[in-house]
Amino acid sequence: IQLTQSPSSLSASVGDRVSITCRASQGISSYLVWYQQKPGKAPDLLIYAASTLQSGVPSRFSGSGSGTDFTLTISSLQPEDFATYYCQQLNSYPLTFGGGTKVEIK
Amino acid sequence: EVQLVESGGGLVKPGGSLRLSCAASGFIFSTYSMSWVRQAPGKGLEWVSSISSSSSHIFYADSVKGRFTISRDNAKNSLYLQMNSLRAEDTAVYFCARPLTMTVIEGNGFDSWGQGTLVTVSS
Numbered sequence: 001i002q003l004t005q006s007p008s009s010l011s012a013s014v015g016d017r018v019s020i021t022c023r024a025s026q027g028i029s030s031y032l033v034w035y036q037q038k039p040g041k042a043p044d045l046l047i048y049a050a051s052t053l054q055s056g057v058p059s060r061f062s063g064s065g066s067g068t069d070f071t072l073t074i075s076s077l078q079p080e081d082f083a084t085y086y087c088q089q090l091n092s093y094p095l096t097f098g099g100g101t102k103v104e105i106k
Numbered sequence: 107e108v109q110l111v112e113s114g115g116g117l118v119k120p121g122g123s124l125r126l127s128c129a130a131s132g133f134i135f136s137t138y139s140m141s142w143v144r145q146a147p148g149k150g151l152e153w154v155s156s157i158s159s160s161s162s163h164i165f166y167a168d169s170v171k172g173r174f175t176i177s178r179d180n181a182k183n184s185l186y187l188q189m190n191s192l193r194a195e196d197t198a199v200y201f202c203a204r205p206l207t208m209t210v211i212e213g214n215g216f217d218s219w220g221q222g223t224l225v226t227v228s229s
Binding site: 031033035037042043045048049052054086088090091092093094095096097098099100 | 141150151152153156165166167168201206210211212213214215216217219220221222
């Protein structure tokens with residue numbers, strides 16, 4: 001199952017609303033998660049089951065979608081949110097990740 | 107506190123071998139499936155392999171199938187990745203990862219990751 005993330009990068013300002021999409025090549029129900037990764041660090045789990053916020057993750061992050069189309073939204077971008085975001089499907093092996101979206105400061 | 111600590115990375119020549127280890131603590135290791143994920147320099151994340159809690163189910167990415175072997179020792183709370191016939195394209199940071207729920211497939215992603223160990227394949 002291929003996951004296509006868009007955009008691959010974006011520039012935004014603090015306070016902006018940002019959305020990242022992830023499209024699966026076939027239906028994956030809600031078995032999709034989102035990670036945030038900062039340089040030199042391991043990824044952090046943000047959202048699981050497409051829309052459930054992982055414990056400790058700020059409520060400005062939200063996820064939606066099911067089947068083949070998914071979205072990660074950051075309602076008001078904060079300085080600590082500048083990072084790369086990845087989607088991952090857990091519907092079947094081989095597990096796959098999206099190509100990533102780098103969120104940069106405008 | 108969940109801790110995953112990888113070791114065993116380093117510089118190896120093409121065609122060579124390396125064995126990675128991941129020492130787990132802070133949770134009941136024997137009840138969780140475990141996985142390896144890698145990231146080539148400047149690139150995205152790539153799933154490598156997963157193993158069920160009892161080692162009865164093992165899965166590999168096509169890119170490593172036949173060359174890499176995942177294993178675990180529940181008595182030692184340890185996960186391993188034996189890497190043979192290494193290629194330049196295997197150069198990456200290798201992370202071990204634990205799923206949020208005990209299983210990987212139809213699960214909730216990886217909530218615990220090690221710091222990663224760098225494998226460099228070069229002559």
